[in-house]
Amino acid sequence: MTASSSVEPRAGAPASTIISVRDLRKRYGQLTAVDGVSFDVAEGEVFGILGPNGAGKTTTLEMIEGMRPIDEGSARIDGIDVRRDPREVKRRIGIQLQSSAFFDELTLVELLHLFGQLYGRDVDPQALLGLIELTDKAKSQVRTLSGGQKQRFSIASALVNDPRVLFLDEPTTGLDPQARRHMWGVIRRIRGEGRTVVLTTHYMEEAEELCDRVAIMDGGRIIALDTPQALVDALIGRGFRKERVERLANLEDVFIDMTGHDLREDD
Amino acid sequence: MRLGVLWALFIASAKMFVRNRAAVFFSLFLPLIIMLIFGVLNFEGSTSIELGIVDEAQNDASAALVERLGDYDYLVISEGERDAELAALEDGDRGYVIAIPADWAPPAPGSESGLVAYASNADPAQAQVGQGLLQQAVGQALFAPAGGGTDEGSGFAAPLQFESVESRDLGYIDFLVPGIVGMTIMQLGLFGVAFGFVQLKRTGALRRLFATPTSPAYFLSAQVLSRLIIGIVQVAILFGVGIWFGLQMFGDYLSLLVIVLIGSAIFLAVGFAIAGWAKNEDQAAPVANLVSLPMMFLSGVFFPRDAMPDFLASITQFMPLTYVNEALRAVVNEGAGLLSLGPQLLGMGVWVVITFVLAVVMFRWE
Numbered sequence: 285m286t287a288s289s290s291v292e293p294r295a296g297a298p299a300s301t302i303i304s305v306r307d308l309r310k311r312y313g314q315l316t317a318v319d320g321v322s323f324d325v326a327e328g329e330v331f332g333i334l335g336p337n338g339a340g341k342t343t344t345l346e347m348i349e350g351m352r353p354i355d356e357g358s359a360r361i362d363g364i365d366v367r368r369d370p371r372e373v374k375r376r377i378g379i380q381l382q383s384s385a386f387f388d389e390l391t392l393v394e395l396l397h398l399f400g401q402l403y404g405r406d407v408d409p410q411a412l413l414g415l416i417e418l419t420d421k422a423k424s425q426v427r428t429l430s431g432g433q434k435q436r437f438s439i440a441s442a443l444v445n446d447p448r449v450l451f452l453d454e455p456t457t458g459l460d461p462q463a464r465r466h467m468w469g470v471i472r473r474i475r476g477e478g479r480t481v482v483l484t485t486h487y488m489e490e491a492e493e494l495c496d497r498v499a500i501m502d503g504g505r506i507i508a509l510d511t512p513q514a515l516v517d518a519l520i521g522r523g524f525r526k527e528r529v530e531r532l533a534n535l536e537d538v539f540i541d542m543t544g545h546d547l548r549e550d551d
Numbered sequence: 552m553r554l555g556v557l558w559a560l561f562i563a564s565a566k567m568f569v570r571n572r573a574a575v576f577f578s579l580f581l582p583l584i585i586m587l588i589f590g591v592l593n594f595e596g597s598t599s600i601e602l603g604i605v606d607e608a609q610n611d612a613s614a615a616l617v618e619r620l621g622d623y624d625y626l627v628i629s630e631g632e633r634d635a636e637l638a639a640l641e642d643g644d645r646g647y648v649i650a651i652p653a654d655w656a657p658p659a660p661g662s663e664s665g666l667v668a669y670a671s672n673a674d675p676a677q678a679q680v681g682q683g684l685l686q687q688a689v690g691q692a693l694f695a696p697a698g699g700g701t702d703e704g705s706g707f708a709a710p711l712q713f714e715s716v717e718s719r720d721l722g723y724i725d726f727l728v729p730g731i732v733g734m735t736i737m738q739l740g741l742f743g744v745a746f747g748f749v750q751l752k753r754t755g756a757l758r759r760l761f762a763t764p765t766s767p768a769y770f771l772s773a774q775v776l777s778r779l780i781i782g783i784v785q786v787a788i789l790f791g792v793g794i795w796f797g798l799q800m801f802g803d804y805l806s807l808l809v810i811v812l813i814g815s816a817i818f819l820a821v822g823f824a825i826a827g828w829a830k831n832e833d834q835a836a837p838v839a840n841l842v843s844l845p846m847m848f849l850s851g852v853f854f855p856r857d858a859m860p861d862f863l864a865s866i867t868q869f870m871p872l873t874y875v876n877e878a879l880r881a882v883v884n885e886g887a888g889l890l891s892l893g894p895q896l897l898g899m900g901v902w903v904v905i906t907f908v909l910a911v912v913m914f915r916w917e
Contacts, residue, residue, distance in 0.1 A: 387751070402764070404553065
């Protein structure tokens with residue numbers, strides 16, 4: 285199946301295309317990591333890229349962000365050609381990398397000010413920390429944060445330049461169920477501010493929760509691209525039925541019911 | 552050039568260094584502790600007399616005299632040209648110099664010895680003891696018949712008329728502090744950069760900077776600047792402690808600063824070459840040690856290189872830290888200005904070029 289270039293209008297606002305990717309390719313020697321990927325993302329959309337490890341999700345993301353050279357094809361963000369002007373693109377986007385490492389000896393407030401300077405902006409650290417609910421850790425050094433807190437902080441650091449598009453590479457990998465749900469709340473809030481979000485994930489449930497549309501990648505290609513509901517409907521339309529009787533709850537529902545939605549101290 | 556960015560990164564880089572206890576310990580406290588230990592141990596206690604001999608006669612009699620003086624264990628003898636030996640006397644490297652004039656012949660007992668003797672005026676108390684011992688040794692050596700036997704009494708009670716030479720009284724602390732300063736800027740460049748930077752590379756903290764529109768060159772510049780400033784502060788602390796221990800500064804601080812900066816440039820470049828090549832700290836550590844350990848012991852940090860076997864001395868004289876230490880000592884101990892440090896500055900300049908090229912070739916951001 286070829287990638288769809290049609291964009292679904294979102295209710296209320298007329299959707300305009302903010303990301304446009306055409307025939308993107310990346311080769312490492314014999315291996316073609318990304319093999320002709322094309323898609324569009326509408327402004328305000330949450331767009332998910334799904335796929336098994338090695339499918340080319342991160343490479344695709346990094347080429348669009350200007351973090352990795354594009355071998356072939358093109359990517360435009362907000363009208364800017366990434367190949368031609370990666371720095372202008374970086375000015376307009378926020379990036380959360382898969383490994384959320386920072387300068388360990390600096391405090392959260394110091395880091396947010398520093399990142400602001402890298403964009404030539406003065407930032408309001410308290411507002412950013414409020415968004416990710418880390419206000420009480422403002423004066424702590426990064427090395428004292430837990431994995432989930434680091435992941436949330438890396439989202440705050442990606443927002444210092446008030447970006448129109450936010451890229452999140454596996455934002456919830458390695459988090460416990462509470463921290464994951466908390467992260468979903470953060471992402472919805474960011475979407476609520478009118479920003480476009482592109483994320484990769486291994487969790488289908490997360491994609492269903494958050495994404496307006498998803499692209500499924502395998503072997504460097506997009507093999508499906510649509511809304512989660514449309515993809516499910518299409519599968520059922522092909523005659524697919526789950527063998528098990530549908531349960532009204534699953535183990536995660538039990539876990540959350542018994543341990544609550546609240547984040548834990550050490551998270 | 553956005554100065555605000557550079558400043559923000561510089562401050563961040565300095566904070567990171569100061570808050571990193573291991574880095575502070577190894578680059579600041581370790582040299583200080585080494586200095587305190589060596590300063591307290593004080594290696595000056597030896598009773599030997601450093602005697603320079605200028606043999607201008609170059610005949611059998613003068614050779615015999617020199618040979619007989621060589622039998623005295625408490626005389627540490629160096630031979631050389633008059634100018635060189637007198638300069639060494641002024642610098643405090645010799646306690647005494649005896650010159651054997653070109654027309655010298657062995658004197659008859661009781662007559663004038665014909666030798667010209669110079670004594671350092673640096674330490675009068677010690678000079679008196681040394682002069683007594685030297686009179687005795689030379690008296691016996693002059694009297695001794697060819698073939699040995701020096702103990703039959705002296706025909707020359709006081710053969711030497713000492714001429715006092717204005718010279719500097721240099722203690723071990725005067726030798727040690729410039730060496731420790733050299734070692735410190737080496738350690739700071741090698742370890743301060745190699746470890747911190749490799750760690751940022753391994754964890755991905757460096758990549759996070761690439762996600763911003765600011766060029767990574769700003770980060771590199773800020774790192775170099777912060778290390779230079781920290782280096783200068785460290786040198787100031789070491790000097791302060793050194794002066795408290797009795798260090799004498801004969802040179803000017805501007806020359807010292809220039810040498811410290813050039814030396815830092817060399818070792819920062821080596822540090823970035825290692826940090827750029829290594830993928831993690833485990834790769835960086837052995838290489839950094841491989842570079843630093845030989846220099847720490849062979850570039851004259853703790854002990855004079857004169858004591859080395861000739862073949863070793865001739866190789867190690869080309870080490871970057873050797874040039875740095877020599878230049879530092881020339882400024883601190885002899886009051887040399889930059890203009891008189893041609894050979895050392897040339898040596899350092901060549902190393903700056905070599906290490907800079909090395910850093911550019913080896914450096915990788917990821």
